[in-house]
Amino acid sequence: MIRFDAVSVVRDGVVGLDGVSLEIPAGQFVAIVGASGAGKTTLLRLVNRLVEPTEGRVFLQGKPVDEADPIALRRRIGYVIQESGLIPHFSVGENVAIVPRLLGWASDRVDGAVRSALETVRLGADGFLGRYPASLSGGQRQRVAVARALAGDPQLLLMDEPFGALDPALREELQEELLEIVEKLRMTVLFVTHDIYEAVHLADRIVVLHGGRAVQDGAPADVVLRPAGPLVERMLGRRRKELERLVDGRT
Numbered sequence: 001m002i003r004f005d006a007v008s009v010v011r012d013g014v015v016g017l018d019g020v021s022l023e024i025p026a027g028q029f030v031a032i033v034g035a036s037g038a039g040k041t042t043l044l045r046l047v048n049r050l051v052e053p054t055e056g057r058v059f060l061q062g063k064p065v066d067e068a069d070p071i072a073l074r075r076r077i078g079y080v081i082q083e084s085g086l087i088p089h090f091s092v093g094e095n096v097a098i099v100p101r102l103l104g105w106a107s108d109r110v111d112g113a114v115r116s117a118l119e120t121v122r123l124g125a126d127g128f129l130g131r132y133p134a135s136l137s138g139g140q141r142q143r144v145a146v147a148r149a150l151a152g153d154p155q156l157l158l159m160d161e162p163f164g165a166l167d168p169a170l171r172e173e174l175q176e177e178l179l180e181i182v183e184k185l186r187m188t189v190l191f192v193t194h195d196i197y198e199a200v201h202l203a204d205r206i207v208v209l210h211g212g213r214a215v216q217d218g219a220p221a222d223v224v225l226r227p228a229g230p231l232v233e234r235m236l237g238r239r240r241k242e243l244e245r246l247v248d249g250r251t
Contacts, residue, residue, distance in 0.1 A: 001026040001156060001188045002047060007056035009042050009212075016042040018212040019056070026155070029182055029189040031199035033235070034209035040192040043209065044158050047190065048074045060156070075099055078149030078157040078187075082164045085145060086133040092118070092144050093129035099152035117147035120181055139170045146178070150185070157182075159191045163198070175202060196235055200224060200246050208232055221247040 002024040009016035017039045024030050032040045045051040046058045049070040058065045065073060086095050096117055100110040115125040121143040133141055142162060149157060163171040179202060182189055193199050199206050200220040208216040208223065208231075216228035224243045227233045236243060 001028075001061060002190065003059040003062075004043070004046070005057045005059065007043075007046060007053045007058060009039075009046070009051060010054045015212045016051075017046075017053075020209075020212070020214055021056075022207060022214065022217065024188065024190065026188050027186055029191065029202060029204045031191045031193055031203035031206045032209060033193055033196055033199045033206060035194065035235075038209040039212040040194075040209055041160055042212075044160055044190055044192050047156070047158060048077050048079060075102055075152060076154055076156070078152070078154040080142075080145050080149045080157070080159045080162045082161045083141075086141055086148070088133050090132075091129065092123075092131050092133075092136075093125075095133070095144060096148045096151050098148060103152060113151045113153070114147075117151040118144075120150060120184075121147045122177060123147065138166055139174065142166065142174060143177075146181070150181070155188060157187050157189045159189065161192055161194065164193070164195075171198075178202065196223075196237075197239060197243060197246070200243055208235065 004020050004022045007020045008018055020039070020043065032043055034040050042051050046053060047060065047065065049065055052066070060068070060073070093114055096114045097110050100113045105113070114129070118125045118128060123140065123143050128144070133144070136144065145162070163174050166174065175198065191202060200223070203220060206216070206218065206220055206223045207214050208228075210231055216223055216232050223232065224236060224240070224247050227236060
């Protein structure tokens with residue numbers, strides 16, 4: 001689905017990424033973890049061309065993204081950010097309908113996609129279509145953001161710390177819902193988080209970034225049980241035993 005081929009990003013002398021090469025198969029849930037400034041969001045935004053590489057190339061389904069029209073490319077990819085990013089003067093229905101309308105779908109198809117997406121994130125369409133973001137709770141806004149990302153029927157979902165601003169109980173609830181959605185729709189997911197527990201809980205595979213480089217790439221059990229050096233061990237920190245129990249439960 002995605003291939004990063006020796007990708008580097010340097011802006012004003014600052015290295016965002018340094019020669020990263022990764023392949024992500026279709027249907028895989030990949031978590032990108034690391035400290036602030038490690039290059040996580042930069043890597044994510046290379047896929048939908050919100051960031052351009054200074055060296056190397058990115059491929060989506062075998063085709064270089066730099067040869068694609070960036071607007072058309074973004075309409076094919078679901079994108080969810082922290083704090084939802086909803087348009088405040090659009091209703092819930094209007095927010096969720098943005099991509100289907102841009103794709104030129106017929107009105108009945110747009111309506112069906114909006115309702116289906118809202119039902120997928122456990123928001124009854126009849127109760128939420130006409131409401132506005134300011135009237136929603138934080139969890140409801142984030143569910144609408146996920147619905148908006150799903151409404152255009154993408155095969156790929158990019159998520160940039162989507163649950164980072166939520167309280168722990170709500171975050172856990174939305175994590176479980178995301179797992180159900182991904183299993184149901186069989187989507188490829190690239191998920192940025194600074195929370196190693198979240199990564200281990202959700203992902204099929206974890207890529208650890210530091211200083212713009214991938215310092216470990218493997219299954220959650222590999223990262224937790226066989227960390228690639230002191231840097232990853234520090235990231236596991238005091239939750240190491242808890243993480244070991246978590247990966248043991250997953251297997």
